[in-house]
Amino acid sequence: MTRRFNFCAGPAALPESVLQQAQQELVDWQGAGLSIMEMSHRSSELVGIANKAEQDFRDLLNISDDYAVLFLQGGASTQFSAVPLNLLGDKKSADYVNTGQWSKKAIKEAQRFCDVNVVASSEDTNFTTIPAFDSWQLNKDAAYLHYTPNETIGGVEFFDVPDVDVPLVADMSSTILSRPIDVSKFGVIYAGAQKNIGPAGLTMTIVRKDLMGNASAHCPTMLDYKTAADNDSMYNTPPTYSLYLAGLVFAWLKEQGGLAAMEQLNRRKAEKLYSYIDNSGFYANPVELSSRSLMNVPFTLASADFDKAFLAEADEAGLLNLKGHRSVGGMRASIYNAVPEEAVDTLINFMKDFAQRNG
Ligand SMILES: *Cc1c(COP(=O)(O)O)cnc(C)c1O
Numbered sequence: 294m295t296r297r298f299n300f301c302a303g304p305a306a307l308p309e310s311v312l313q314q315a316q317q318e319l320v321d322w323q324g325a326g327l328s329i330m331e332m333s334h335r336s337s338e339l340v341g342i343a344n345k346a347e348q349d350f351r352d353l354l355n356i357s358d359d360y361a362v363l364f365l366q367g368g369a370s371t372q373f374s375a376v377p378l379n380l381l382g383d384k385k386s387a388d389y390v391n392t393g394q395w396s397k398k399a400i401k402e403a404q405r406f407c408d409v410n411v412v413a414s415s416e417d418t419n420f421t422t423i424p425a426f427d428s429w430q431l432n433k434d435a436a437y438l439h440y441t442p443n444e445t446i447g448g449v450e451f452f453d454v455p456d457v458d459v460p461l462v463a464d465m466s467s468t469i470l471s472r473p474i475d476v477s478k479f480g481v482i483y484a485g486a487q488k489n490i491g492p493a494g495l496t497m498t499i500v501r502k503d504l505m506g507n508a509s510a511h512c513p514t515m516l517d518y519k520t521a522a523d524n525d526s527m528y529n530t531p532p533t534y535s536l537y538l539a540g541l542v543f544a545w546l547k548e549q550g551g552l553a554a555m556e557q558l559n560r561r562k563a564e565k566l567y568s569y570i571d572n573s574g575f576y577a578n579p580v581e582l583s584s585r586s587l588m589n590v591p592f593t594l595a596s597a598d599f600d601k602a603f604l605a606e607a608d609e610a611g612l613l614n615l616k617g618h619r620s621v622g623g624m625r626a627s628i629y630n631a632v633p634e635e636a637v638d639t640l641i642n643f644m645k646d647f648a649q650r651n652g
Pocket residue numbers: 303367368369370371395441443444445464465466467485486488
């Protein structure tokens with residue numbers, strides 16, 4: 294068996310030890326005589342797995358009892374509508390920051406439910422910057438402010454949490470668990486699992502409890518946070534196997550030393566890669582220095598004519614899924630928690646070699 298280095302933006306790399314444990318437990322989970330996939334979600338085994346996953350997730354992010362942790366489905370994209378449906382209350386508008394493709398999708402969906410006030414946009418820099426906070430046109434009657442702390446496609450990340458008077462909502466799909474955050478500053482945090490948590494099919498949502506219970510009369514039962522919270526995320530059948538794997542990843546993260554340790558490692562990985570790109574004379578990253586993502590590193594080659602050869606040769610060298618998003622072009626290396634430092638070193642060596650041969 295040869296595992297190759299996977300730089301996919303999502304579904305993304307998983308820790309090898311987690312996959313091995315899952316393989317070992319696949320057919321007969323810990324002597325239960327059946328696999329997780331075949332277990333009732335009401336069984337004591339599965340409830341135990343869910344409870345432990347929730348506790349480990351709470352420990353990792355230091356989440357207080359003021360917050361509910363929900364295991365949902367539908368991906369982050371479903372949260373684009375769940376957020377306004379749950380949080381608007383009797384308000385008619387919400388504030389959104391537009392920093393890239395995912396912000397835009399969130400905005401478009403919210404426009405189905407309310408007046409969206411775009412407080413700031415970095416579209417004029419082709420989404421390579423974060424608009425300065427003091428320029429934001431906040432609406433004091435907004436039900437909440439939504440932003441995307443890490444734009445997975447553009448590779449732009451916020452390193453400061455916006456300070457606003459309304460509940461703060463964050464789409465953390467591609468940054469959650471990459472470094473410590475102060476959850477108490479947020480009203481709602483959501484993330485599709487398939488970037489930095491586990492396999493697709495699971496969506497983690499953290500909701501401040503006082504924000505639940507005011508869902509719009511039109512809110513589908515399945516999108517109402519209170520339904521999920523009141524039923525321990527088991528109003529209907531949850532994605533049990535994804536939940537189990539996410540639980541293994543949470544336990545793995547604790548073994549690695551938690552999020553402070555992950556941040557150190559992630560900074561080291563990202564700094565190496567950006568520093569090589571900047572000094573290469575062959576590759577370039579367009580994002581302003583202070584907003585460069587620790588998780589998603591887009592880069593272009595000296596000429597787009599090299600792209601095809603780069604991708605083919607990278608693939609041959611065991612470096613997978615480096616093609617950039619079609620809206621940005623070039624390459625993108627997603628270097629989530631489960632992408633080891635060795636993968637980044639190998640990528641940099643490959644890039645050096647390619648540049649030498651083609652530069
Ligand atoms: C991937 C991604 C999404 C979409 O997630 P789905 O789970 O596929 O709906 C939304 N926002 C961000 C920031 C993402 O990276």
